Amino acid sequence: MAKNALVSDELASKFATEKETPYTRWVAAEGLDIIGAHYVPSLHTVDLKPWARRGGAGVFINHEASRTSNDCYVCEIPPGKQLEPQRQLFEEMIYVLKGRGSSTVWNDAGQRVSFEWRAGSLFAIPLNAHCQHFNGSGLEPARFVAVTNGPPVINLYEDVDFLFNTRYDFKNRFSGEPDYFDNKGEQKGLLLETNFVADAVNLPLISAKERGAGGGHIRFNMAKGSMNSHISQFPIGTYKKAHCHGPGAHVIILSGEGYSLMWPEGEEPKRYEWQVGSMIVPPNLWFHQHFNTGTTPARYLAFKHETVSIRNAQGVPKAWISQRVGGDQIDYADETPQIRNLFADALARHGLAPKMADAYQAELADLPPLVA
Numbered sequence: 001m002a003k004n005a006l007v008s009d010e011l012a013s014k015f016a017t018e019k020e021t022p023y024t025r026w027v028a029a030e031g032l033d034i035i036g037a038h039y040v041p042s043l044h045t046v047d048l049k050p051w052a053r054r055g056g057a058g059v060f061i062n063h064e065a066s067r068t069s070n071d072c073y074v075c076e077i078p079p080g081k082q083l084e085p086q087r088q089l090f091e092e093m094i095y096v097l098k099g100r101g102s103s104t105v106w107n108d109a110g111q112r113v114s115f116e117w118r119a120g121s122l123f124a125i126p127l128n129a130h131c132q133h134f135n136g137s138g139l140e141p142a143r144f145v146a147v148t149n150g151p152p153v154i155n156l157y158e159d160v161d162f163l164f165n166t167r168y169d170f171k172n173r174f175s176g177e178p179d180y181f182d183n184k185g186e187q188k189g190l191l192l193e194t195n196f197v198a199d200a201v202n203l204p205l206i207s208a209k210e211r212g213a214g215g216g217h218i219r220f221n222m223a224k225g226s227m228n229s230h231i232s233q234f235p236i237g238t239y240k241k242a243h244c245h246g247p248g249a250h251v252i253i254l255s256g257e258g259y260s261l262m263w264p265e266g267e268e269p270k271r272y273e274w275q276v277g278s279m280i281v282p283p284n285l286w287f288h289q290h291f292n293t294g295t296t297p298a299r300y301l302a303f304k305h306e307t308v309s310i311r312n313a314q315g316v317p318k319a320w321i322s323q324r325v326g327g328d329q330i331d332y333a334d335e336t337p338q339i340r341n342l343f344a345d346a347l348a349r350h351g352l353a354p355k356m357a358d359a360y361q362a363e364l365a366d367l368p369p370l371v372a
Contacts, residue, residue: 021068022158023151027060032073034060038262038281039272043097043145043252048076055084061250062151063281069248070149070227070305072281077101080138085130089163090153091225092125092146093303095200095252097277099142101135103181107169111176115196120254122197122229122301123181124222126174128166145279147250147303149227173224190230191219200301201254205233210320212332213238213359226306233299234292237355239343242289243319243329244282249304251280251290256298259346261339262288271342287330289339293346324368332356332363334370 027034032049040046040061048057058075077083077099098119106112107129116136117123125131135142157163174180185194190206197203197220205216215234222229231254234240242261251260253274261269264286272280282288292298309317310328321327323334344354 021151021155023068023071023154026154026160030058032058032060034062036063037061038063038283040279041273042275042277043074043279044143044277046074048074051075053084054086055081061279061281063247063283068151068155069246069308070147071151072145072147072250072279072303074143074145076141076143077133077135078141079135082132082134085132087128087130087164087166088148088150089128089157089166090148090150091127091223091227092148092150093222093225093227093229094123094125094144094146095301095303096121097143097145099135099137099140101133101137101142103131103133105174105180106130107174107176108167109169109176113176113178113180115181117196117198120199120201122200122220122222124195124225124227126180126195126223127170127225128168129170129174145250145252145303147227147229147305149305190217191221193221195223200231201299203231205231208232209362211329212241212363213356214362215240227304228306228309229301229303231299231301233297234290235297235355236292236295237347237352238359239291239356240289241329241332242287242335242339244285244287245317245319245328246308246310247282247284249282249302249308251282252301252303253278254299254301256292256296257294258290258292258298260288260290261342262286269338289330291343291346293343293350293352295350295352322368324370331367332360333367 048059051058056075056077058073060073062071096117096119100118102114102116104114181196183196183198185192205218208215208217213234215232217232219230253276257275259271259273260280261271262282263269311317318328322329322331
């Protein structure tokens with residue numbers, strides 16, 4: 001039986017003053033809502049409210065389990081318009097959902113850089129740099145989704161003027177380099193150090209057999225920040241290994257269709273259908289597993305903060321390590337029969353069949369012994 005940890009009104013009333021935080025009060029003062037969901041069917045159609053200070057429209061999507069680590073918001077720029085300039089003492093990564101436009105970034109030294117973006121572009125705003133976004137179309141709105149580490153910073157200082165109006169250039173983050181937002185970067189293993197990806201949907205990936213199903217993977221460090229993100233892709237008729245990690249990963253579907261299962265340990269999985277534009281936010285230490293039931297490879301972007309990663313002594317995320325040796329990933333050999341039956345049934349509805357035999361076999365070569 002699922003447990004929701006709800007208590008009596010009497011006990012809840014004793015903590016009522018602690019439910020709201022400087023961060024939630026700030027969002028309310030912005031005139032926006034927080035959708036406390038860990039599943040959004042479509043970021044393309046989620047309802048927005050006018051955002052007077054920014055000059056656009058927006059909504060925050062922030063599950064309670066991640067509200068103090070990082071947040072997410074969707075913002076739309078009206079046709080032919082631009083957002084108001086803003087600077088902030090927290091980091092931000094942006095993925096463009098639809099439309100085209102440009103952004104200008106500058107510092108107090110007067111160094112200014114502009115770059116163009118379109119649907120599928122991915123970039124980060126340097127810490128405390130001024131930034132302004134422009135819609136390049138006079139007919140259609142432009143919409144993006146962003147993830148920031150604003151909640152802990154806002155909760156720490158609780159001073160809006162300090163957070164948005166402090167004059168200080170972090171020169172090691174941004175010094176007006178003309179090529180700062182060029183579509184380039186330095187690859188270090190799985191990690192790509194870059195500030196701009198022109199087309200995240202078609203970006204070449206690196207083989208990552210450890211996550212199963214013959215998939216590809218790439219990780220990002222953008223604008224020299226502490227926020228991080230990654231892209232994963234897996235083939236037709238396959239699914240990823242189940243794993244868990246800390247709170248705050250916002251998984252955005254870039255291509256394909258399928259579903260995800262999520263569950264706290266010891267409980268039955270819940271199923272969430274997805275397509276391009278869907279978002280899944282696994283709560284803290286909930287197992288989750290992604291399944292491709294479509295006719296194309298499935299690709300997703302995970303926006304997150306480093307607090308998501310629980311690492312071993314070698315710096316490897318435990319979500320990549322078998323439970324058999326103390327990690328937080330469930331090997332195919334150890335998953336319940338229900339997992340495979342559900343997947344086969346879902347594929348059959350599309351006239352497809354699982355293509356997992358090679359993945360199951362390949363796992364056996366490196367599978368640690370099962371501890372009694």
